[in-house]
Amino acid sequence: MTDAPLPRLELWCELQCPDCRTALDDVRALREQYGDALTVELRHFPLEKHKHAYAAAEAASEAFEQGRGWPYVEAVLARLEDLERGGQKVLVEVAAEVGLDADEVDTALIDGRHTLLVDADVAEGRAIGVTGTPTYVIAGQRLDGGRSQDGLRERIVAVIEAARG
Template sequence: MNNSSAHPVKVDIWSDIACPWCFIGKRRFERAVADFDGDVEVEFHSFELAPDTPVDFEGSEVDFLAHHKGMDPAQVAQMLQQMTVLAADEGLSYDFDALRHTKTLLAHQALHFAKAHGRQSELKERLLSAYFEQGRHVGRIDELVELANEVGLDGDELRRDLESGRYAADVDADIAQARAYGINGVPFFVFDGRLGVSGAQAPETFREVLDRVVAEASA
């Protein structure tokens, strides 16, 4: 069925920069979209997996997860190794040894800034790569300004908006909407405002949902 002349399918994605499954899910979803005969409009929404995280967490990712989840450090290390392998299957080079765990609130505000300037998808990709593959500190304004500049945004304007908290209410609204939907884990995908898919599903699953949305819209 050719959907090229139909309205695009709107997909709202709740995710967190500090969520390894969110980057993997993004890649799998992108593969489904590439195989889909139609247009897809994506909007990313804020979700904080660990809102009590300090901006400057002193310790490794193993330290954080062992404390946050109450797990044995050896178990955490094994889990991160498995995650690194899964990410590699999607072409991602996770480096948990270099990762700088931090509070992601400002990064979410930066994504709202990017959305207002038509560059949300570019900044989302850049932030995820910076965090998981390059050991960048995405909790600090200076780093976020630099990353925004890299994707063609006005870093000086972003700095002013982050310092003033201009987009703080937008982040709060996203998180409130997630709560209203009953979302308690990410990534979470909402297709056409009515079909929810939880987790980093296989590309085939995402593709089936896209096809279903189009079929139901034209029925």
């Protein structure tokens, strides 16, 4: 095995998707396996069938800007049922729970400062064939998650190891 840098792992995610909650378990395991050598980037792909997914993507963008993106994403996905009922209010509550400036998250949702970022992710996702979540892209390969995560982590590891040489 060489010391070649690891390819970046993109997780195309939707924060009202129950399967994305499961995908975070794989991401956590991969981070434990590879440590800081593996860069995992969240990419937004809110689906129209979930009415709060777009706002959740905007709020997550603000959370990453404030340096607490992954804890925020995990906390939102842990409260899917609450999000369905409470929408933006829940997004702001979760922000406070994970130590973000909740007022700033609320303001970001109102002023739409992350709209361009979310729209760009959606456009790029469509361009590379993302149709649902979770979807992973690593070393130029798209791996679709969805309801069956069986063997997905192993396939990601195989791509990482092949890229290492």
